[in-house]
Amino acid sequence: MNKSVFIDKLGICLSLCCGIHCLSTTIFVAIGALELFDLAVNEKLEFAMSCGILLIGVAALLPQLIAQRTYGLMALFIGGFILVKTSENMTTLWTQLTLLSLGILAITGAHYFNIKSKRKHAEYIKAVKEAAGYRT
Numbered sequence: 001m002n003k004s005v006f007i008d009k010l011g012i013c014l015s016l017c018c019g020i021h022c023l024s025t026t027i028f029v030a031i032g033a034l035e036l037f038d039l040a041v042n043e044k045l046e047f048a049m050s051c052g053i054l055l056i057g058v059a060a061l062l063p064q065l066i067a068q069r070t071y072g073l074m075a076l077f078i079g080g081f082i083l084v085k086t087s088e089n090m091t092t093l094w095t096q097l098t099l100l101s102l103g104i105l106a107i108t109g110a111h112y113f114n115i116k117s118k119r120k121h122a123e124y125i126k127a128v129k130e131a132a133g134y135r136t
Ligand SMILES: [Zn+2]
Pocket: 017, 018, 019, 021, 022, 046, 049
């Protein structure tokens, strides 16, 4: 139906991919599988994913923020992104894993609630149009 919902789904997929990728590199280090780590760690890929998450997040959340004042969702998204980035600089495994999971959860959560907000808004517009006598 809605093209604008697609970008949120894309954002969720991308943040999950980044989460799985970061998680696997962290675990490879923890278990001492350094050959696998060297294989998995890729600065360019990580950078591309981070940029993608940020761009898609802003592109998906900004229109809703302007239309519906969903400041909380934008804050949740940015907070999640900061958590993911912070997790990369943590030296202990458990802080790294905790920050990473919380960050990914916050990013996917922001997109999830953004989709809900878009659907609600679309229903509202439809109801207003119907009430006004438009055929949709
Ligand atoms: Zn990542």
